[in-house]
Amino acid sequence: MALEARVEFLESRLENALANPTNSSTKGRPEESSSTTFPESKNSVDDLTQAFGCFTLGDTGELRFFGASSNFSIIQNPSLKVASSLEARNRGIAAAQQNPGYFEPSEELQDHLLSLFWRWQNSWQYIVSRESFVRDLYVEKSGRYCTPLLLTAIMALSSRYSSRLELRMDLADPNTAGTIFARQAKIMLDCEYEAPTTSTVQATAILGLYWASIDNEGLGFMYIGMASRMAMNLGLHSDCSHYVAKGLVTQEDVEERSIAFWGIYVLDK
Template identity: 75%
Template sequence: MRRPSNAYITGLEARIASLEKMLALATSGSDTSALDKRGNQERNWSVVDFTDVEPCSPLKETRCFEAPSEKTVDELVDALGCFTLGDTGELRFFGASSNFSIIHNHPLRVASSGDARKRGIAAARQMPGFFEPSDELRDHLLELYWQWQNSWQYIVARESFVLDLYVHKTGRFCTPLLLTAMLALASRYSSRPEVRTSPEDANTAGEMLTAQARTMLHHEYEAPTTSTVQAAGLLGLYWAALDREGLGFMYIGMASRMAMNLGLHSDCSAYISRGFITEEDVEARNIAFWGIYVLDKLYCVGMGRPAGIQEFNITTAKPKAQDRVLIGLTEEQLKISQPWATSHITINAMQMCEIFIITSEVVDQL
């Protein structure tokens, strides 16, 4: 039997120390109103205010952000939890019930997102009949995606994705897995024979790209990023288009679980001013989460199954209904990428979210 990790042991020690302190307060006759309030009232679902934290560079061994000295362990136990920073700069989340949410400045060994992504790409390239679309075919499929898919199922932050694809090329918002999943789903709208496994059979559109995306996802889900969540959701939609709702339901479930792992449901805007995350990152996370939320509810209604995302866990804000100026794109790239105003898409998507929020309690009891 393997020895527990140092991080796990430290977490248990922190939890025991917290419980001992609470017990001492209870047995000493001290004012226990704070304890009663914690036990009998709803938790204060807010992000821990790490005022004294200095920004740190992304590490392969992530660290829980250190709390200010005036915050006691007991107060932190009642907070929503804490975020850690992965090697690609991606936030990961530990909730209040986890021991890892009350230990600070201690290395937590997690799989490397960058390494997982590289392994996935390498595995996909080794597949028989590996298919890499030309730039012309890629843009054709992306035009279909922005026109017909993203306009009503808002999962991908379009401006951030497009700028990363054509201009910045950082892999922050446009990853090979996400791009492949988008192209696979967009192939369902295309009449081009090269996107089909069998040129005469329209039902095979996107099969090659989907197989490659599944292979990459198999490696990435051990260390997911926001783009991994988006890709899993899009693959769930792909299977629904083939009348394989059961498989699609499982992919949407994977997407919602990975979203929780990354804390997409939790408000992380407080970390912008401290340099851990940018406003653009927060917006991309919000778009991804609420997009997966809608898919989760659609499958819940369509298949009569319990929803994976519960509203009382959500503290993150909804995406902003605003349009951005895309600088650095050619006229053709702009034409492909902006068939509809982002503000219009966002408003429609958030109205759909509001409908599900209002009706969720009734739907869950059907």
């Protein structure tokens, strides 16, 4: 289907070119061409923007980007079948919970770590929208802006700011604070790779910061690089405002995508 669509697209461009040949007699006469106005064709603009790729919707309502090298970039079907983000997320959660030593913090400890994250980390390395995350965590609980992976990654990094002993794998070694959360997040991430969302990108970048904080900068930069590539795959760098006008995504989604992209852009530099 994708190949047929590309052939049809190219044939229509060829027919259009043959129907409107360039008048070679006007070449070299700038005085005539300068007085000629060329009305902007909406179809031409659409063709140009189409050449750079298009978006499709995943099962969580997330936009996914298909670049110009993909045949899917010329199929205008917002419900094009893509890998299920929900299935990948659920597999990751199940795998982490089955891992020996799985640790689920109390609400008090979770709130303590989130408070540290908002105050000392996200305040200057802005990757996550606090308002959207907190509302989803405590009120909506939709898993759109706050996912188990993102929450666990945040707790792994913010544990580095805490002196509480229950966060350490080795009570005598403060450098082990957050290790248990990082391990659980890594297991979840291994499943979410195949169908990432914006929260997957954010979590990967935050895990990169965690690895760097324990003096493993090589692994940290690798995770940040993966976050950058996933961001490009999701088209976080692209303007999707017209999808808001169509009602396919919300303005809050667009803002969250922008926050994630520019936060990771700064980290990757």
